Amino acid sequence: MSQSSSLATGLRCLSCGETFPLDPKLFVGCTACMTEQFQAPLDVTYDYPETGEGLLPDAPIQGLARYTPLLPPLADGLSMGEGGTPLVAAPELASWAGFEGELFVKDESRNPTWSHKDRFAYTTISGALEAKAKAVVVSSTGNHGAATAAYASRAGLPCIVLIPSFCPPAVQSFLLAYGAAVLVVHRRAASSVIGEGVHQGRWYPASTFTPTPTGPPYGGEGYKTIAYEIWQQLDRRPPGTVFVPTGYAELLHGVWKGFRELRDLGLADSAPLMIACEPDAMGPLREALASGANTATVSSQPTIAYAIATNVNGYRGVLAVQESGGFAIGVTDEEMREAQRRLAYAGIWAEASAAASLAGLRKAVAGDLETEGPVVCISTSSGFKDLALGERLAPEADGTWEGVEDALMRNYGIVL
Ligand SMILES: [Zn+2]
16 A cells, blocks of 8 residues: 655764754754755665555655655645656767666656756745745756756745856756846855845745755755666666766765665665765865765866866765765766767756766776666756757858858758
């Protein structure tokens, strides 16, 4: 028999283990062990049944509500059918990456606002409604802001989105379209402004604002559903390895937690290795793992992967990599651009940050990756969000047969 209500019981600190109730909502990580240098994220706990059989029904319920027992309480009427994204077989990409096994791309651009962030936004805005929030605030470079704005708008909540100045014009229009109040604010200042608004009880935060990223605890739970779906799409097989574009590692940890639950509930024999794919220009998670620290800060460097560019890692990433036996890998702008081109040739137009996973696979294979079972690369978002959007325009041709023939040959090497 399937369970129809949330089995969530409370929150637990991922570092010291201190427990907290689900309400009142906490936004600054664990208050028991926080120091000036490190703030630990909180994780939702559940009253798990002995076995997971029957817990995740195949019933045709649209959206994340089909996973209700293993998610925090979800608001009624808010879903837009998020999730349920395709797992695309990609033998041509496997061959390009030099990988001899089965390769799949989980294409998260097929969500309502064209990125994985819709899963995060649905669970987070559900929490905001539960807490009777007056307004929602988010600091974002694009995807997170758009998803939050869309779900907040559906929920009837005012939404404030603080963006950095490098946010592409198309993405700014995208954010404004949902009716959000969008302001350009320097990223460092954005965190303290959000902290002030939250402290005064005026704003409900949908993104992290602590010096060490802690993230809203409900949000990452939405990402567990990516693991459930992959397992279902592989006919109840767990993949061997999953490559994930990584910034604060909320996605990496959420997907890991989902696979870990499937294993612990007896639904899968094993859980995959989780590979964090960071921009090579900045690798705070690689630095933290190498130094044995919970968190590391590196200098900010330019990268085209603006959606995952961070100079400080989230502790969730350290846990996901260590618990799964995976690793973190850095990919250059050039490697991401090449992976992005290959994904597009395979029919999936992704932004550069989203292609970090495929670039990571190719690099890991060159470094003697050892894995058993299918490999999945998560492609997080559409190419529409790319910094290079609009840079490449189509050449003109003279409007005659000869003119088109000539232009095709000159520009594309096509001879009719
Ligand atoms: Zn703690």
